[in-house]
Amino acid sequence: xxxxxxxxxxxxxxxxxxxxxxxxxxxxxxxxxxxxxxxxxxxxxxxxxxxxxxxxxxxxxxxxxxxxxxxxxxxxxxxxxxxxxxxxxxxxxxxxxxxxxxxxxxxxxxxxxxxxxxxxxxxxxxxxxxxxxxxxxxxxxxxxxxxxxxxxxxxxxxxxxxxxxxxxxxxxxxxxxxxxxxxxxxxxxxxxxxxxxxxxxxxxxxxxxxxxxxxxxxxxxxxxxxxxxxxxxxxxxxxxxxxxxxxxxxxxxxxxxxxxxxxxxxxxxxxxxxxxxxxxxxxxxxxxxxxxxxxxxxxxxxxxxxxxxxxxxxxxxxxxxxxxxxxxxxxxxxxxxxxxxxxxxxxxxxxxxxxxxxxxxxxxxxxxxxxxxxxxxxxxxxxxxxxxxxxxxxxxxxxxxxxxxxxxxxxxxxxxxxxxxxxxxxxxxxxxxxxxxxxxxxxxxxx
Amino acid sequence: xxxxxxxxxxxxxxxxxxxxxxxxxxxxxxxxxxxxxxxxxxxxxxxxxxxxxxxxxxxxxxxxxxxxxxxxxxxxxxxxxxxxxxxxxxxxxxxxxxxxxxxxxxxxxxxxxxxxxxxxxxxxxxxxxxxxxxxxxxxxxxxxxxxxxxxxxxxxxxxxxxxxxxxxxxxxxxxxxxxxxxxxxxxxxxxxxxxxxxxxxxxxxxxxxxxxxxxxxxxxxxxxxxxxxxxxxxxxxxxxxxxxxxxxxxxxxxxxxxxxxxxxxxxxxxxxxxxxxxxxxxxxxxxxxxxxxxxxxxxxxxxxxxxxxxxxxxxxxxxxxxxxxxx
Numbered sequence: 001x002x003x004x005x006x007x008x009x010x011x012x013x014x015x016x017x018x019x020x021x022x023x024x025x026x027x028x029x030x031x032x033x034x035x036x037x038x039x040x041x042x043x044x045x046x047x048x049x050x051x052x053x054x055x056x057x058x059x060x061x062x063x064x065x066x067x068x069x070x071x072x073x074x075x076x077x078x079x080x081x082x083x084x085x086x087x088x089x090x091x092x093x094x095x096x097x098x099x100x101x102x103x104x105x106x107x108x109x110x111x112x113x114x115x116x117x118x119x120x121x122x123x124x125x126x127x128x129x130x131x132x133x134x135x136x137x138x139x140x141x142x143x144x145x146x147x148x149x150x151x152x153x154x155x156x157x158x159x160x161x162x163x164x165x166x167x168x169x170x171x172x173x174x175x176x177x178x179x180x181x182x183x184x185x186x187x188x189x190x191x192x193x194x195x196x197x198x199x200x201x202x203x204x205x206x207x208x209x210x211x212x213x214x215x216x217x218x219x220x221x222x223x224x225x226x227x228x229x230x231x232x233x234x235x236x237x238x239x240x241x242x243x244x245x246x247x248x249x250x251x252x253x254x255x256x257x258x259x260x261x262x263x264x265x266x267x268x269x270x271x272x273x274x275x276x277x278x279x280x281x282x283x284x285x286x287x288x289x290x291x292x293x294x295x296x297x298x299x300x301x302x303x304x305x306x307x308x309x310x311x312x313x314x315x316x317x318x319x320x321x322x323x324x325x326x327x328x329x330x331x332x333x334x335x336x337x338x339x340x341x342x343x344x345x346x347x348x349x350x351x352x353x354x355x356x357x358x359x360x361x362x363x364x365x366x367x368x369x370x371x372x373x374x375x376x377x378x379x380x381x382x383x384x385x386x387x388x389x390x391x392x393x394x395x396x397x398x399x400x401x402x403x404x405x406x407x408x409x410x411x412x413x414x415x416x417x418x419x420x421x422x423x424x425x426x427x428x429x430x431x432x433x434x435x436x437x438x439x440x441x442x443x444x445x446x447x
Numbered sequence: 448x449x450x451x452x453x454x455x456x457x458x459x460x461x462x463x464x465x466x467x468x469x470x471x472x473x474x475x476x477x478x479x480x481x482x483x484x485x486x487x488x489x490x491x492x493x494x495x496x497x498x499x500x501x502x503x504x505x506x507x508x509x510x511x512x513x514x515x516x517x518x519x520x521x522x523x524x525x526x527x528x529x530x531x532x533x534x535x536x537x538x539x540x541x542x543x544x545x546x547x548x549x550x551x552x553x554x555x556x557x558x559x560x561x562x563x564x565x566x567x568x569x570x571x572x573x574x575x576x577x578x579x580x581x582x583x584x585x586x587x588x589x590x591x592x593x594x595x596x597x598x599x600x601x602x603x604x605x606x607x608x609x610x611x612x613x614x615x616x617x618x619x620x621x622x623x624x625x626x627x628x629x630x631x632x633x634x635x636x637x638x639x640x641x642x643x644x645x646x647x648x649x650x651x652x653x654x655x656x657x658x659x660x661x662x663x664x665x666x667x668x669x670x671x672x673x674x675x676x677x678x679x680x681x682x683x684x685x686x687x688x689x690x691x692x693x694x695x696x697x698x699x700x701x702x703x704x705x706x707x708x709x710x711x712x713x714x715x716x717x718x719x720x721x722x723x724x725x726x727x728x729x730x731x732x733x734x735x736x737x738x739x740x741x742x743x744x745x746x747x748x749x750x751x752x753x754x755x756x757x758x759x760x761x762x763x764x765x766x767x768x769x770x771x772x773x774x
Contacts, residue, residue, distance in 0.1 A: 064547070068540060078523050089522060090735050093515035093522070395527035
């Protein structure tokens with residue numbers, strides 16, 4: 001049983017982290033493309049259309065990978081986490097079903113219309129299609145985060161018939177955890193797309209081909225959006241941190257590796273380096289204020305739930321938090337520097353800075369992944385915070401052989417998928433804003 | 448009708464929608480490799496489902512999500528019991544979804560495109576087979592005790608389950624060939640039509656065997672056989688459009704036969720009837736079911752409306768000349 005739990009957790013972690021590599025870019029880049037399509041619609045300028053088509057091709061490659069890896073997650077709840085599904089299906093299943101009904105149908109249908117309908121649909125309707133796709137991808141994030149927030153901070157339910165039963169849908173939909181998490185995820189999505197565009201545009205500017213002027217435009221616009229994104233990410237992150245301190249003090253203590261309760265609490269920058277009272281400032285907006293430590297919280301949990309270990313894997317939370325904040329600060333630096341140099345001083349970007357910008361594509365991915373590691377490992381040992389431990393949630397009818405097989409199979413297929421998606425994105429980037437030409441021999445015409 | 452029964456029916460409707468819609472695009476996915484002699488022909492066949500396949504697949508996700516929300520125990524037991532088939536199905540669906548997109552992005556007439564076509568055909572075939580196997584297992588029951596699977600993989604691939612798989616493939620191929628007959632023009636359409644005759648005949652034979660062996664025969668069982676037989680006659684008389692509709696009805700009717708034979712069970716335990724899950728002991732609370740009913744009543748018609756509209760937008764018949772419409 002132990003190994004099935006471990007393997008199932010590992011598989012869920014791998015498949016979810018992998019899926020979330022694609023999700024924020026889908027949401028963020030969709031927004032950029034919808035804006036460019038709108039500009040192309042209004043100006044009728046072929047340059048605008050070339051821009052939106054170029055990024056559209058990258059968007060579709062990313063979208064495909066996101067869609068196919070998403071189905072795995074929905075099925076996995078039943079396959080690996082049957083006990084969990086039985087326990088919470090009455091509550092947790094609802095946002096999942098609504099996500100499919102209210103978001104996925106719109107997303108897939110209108111994406112198909114947008115992809116293939118450019119020369120068939122009236123231009124206004126075609127434009128509406130991409131906006132619907134963007135809206136639906138946000139709605140999809142909304143439902144899945146409502147579901148996740150229930151695991152973090154269960155509300156709107158009662159115990160009945162040995163399971164959780166929903167009694168108040170609005171409590172579920174206005175879960176304070178969700179209200180803080182949703183803006184943070186949306187802001188992170190804008191950042192992800194902005195840095196994706198910055199990095200690729202920088203690379204293309206450095207290559208200096210005949211469409212450089214188009215990439216300078218997208219570079220500038222991404223700086224502007226990136227600025228909004230990083231500021232929003234920081235603000236929403238701050239508020240979410242405060243909400244976590246209230247709702248899940250153990251997660252907060254683990255993020256800070258705060259062993260003992262402190263008032264005022266110092267903020268650890270790296271192991272051994274502390275700034276006095278800063279954690280209190282962040283949590284309470286003032287220089288004093290108690291932040292509970294791991295040891296005290298462990299005792300509180302033991303008093304409430306009985307003997308056991310209620311401390312999440314601290315080192316993951318601690319280092320993930322530093323990686324997340326660190327990469328966000330780096331993103332801020334890039335955006336501020338870029339705006340100052342490129343937009344305010346109107347100077348050309350140096351080759352070296354451009355190369356750094358390209359490397360900077362990795363920053364939002366690091367931040368997104370570590371952000372979820374904090375959220376999900378910091379909730380341990382609970383799968384439903386305070387109500388169901390993770391090790392009671394796994395399916396009883398599966399064998400470790402089954403899970404080893406699926407774990408290996410998913411990992412291999414995902415690695416191949418990553419390589420293929422990367423190679424084809426790279427090819428599109430190298431091709432740039434050039435419209436497609438038919439190459440090679442055409443057997444149907446010669447025949 | 449109680450809410451539990453309503454959701455049992457709705458889930459049958461969602462599965463029918465999935466099996467019919469994704470059915471023809473699984474079929475087309477396999478057929479493009481058989482019927483298309485070169486890249487351009489295969490592209491023509493594939494572009495008939497290009498804008499639609501993803502929307503069709505959402506029916507599966509919705510059916511799964513609805514089972515999760517409305518019958519958590521059913522969802523949990525069924526998905527964990529069929530662990531390996533579902534892993535394979537997921538892998539096939541991943542390969543399938545990606546092959547559509549990579550195909551667009553690869554150079555025309557390149558080896559990558561051919562690789563994508565082969566991957567599309569293989570993954571469509573595997574998906575169709577596994578869906579059929581899963582449905583057949585639902586029909587005959589599986590070894591579960593207290594909701595947990597107690598059998599092995601081999602309990603899931605018994606002859607009857609495999610018959611279900613083959614039946615699924617055959618029905619989807621028929622469906623796909625008829626869809627192509629209606630969507631494509633010129634010589635490629637002729638070819639699809641010729642193959643639709645083969646597959647519909649095969650489906651009639653397989654349906655006959657399945658109906659005779661059926662674990663519980665019923666009027667609806669026989670009705671689905673009658674529908675596929677009628678479809679076959681119409682195919683041979685060149686009424687492809689009506690035949691296509693009859694195949695859709697046959698799909699829905701087969702699901703109805705399966706679900707009505709199950710009722711009031713949702714998952715039959717082959718160990719002992721007392722371990723079977725029923726509509727009533729596996730359903731969600733009245734509050735949840737009511738909430739879901741309201742949302743479904745409002746939005747399911749909307750979904751149907753815009754999906755139908757999307758088929759209307761792409762109603763023009765496709766030939767190799769106009770098949771290359773991409774972003």
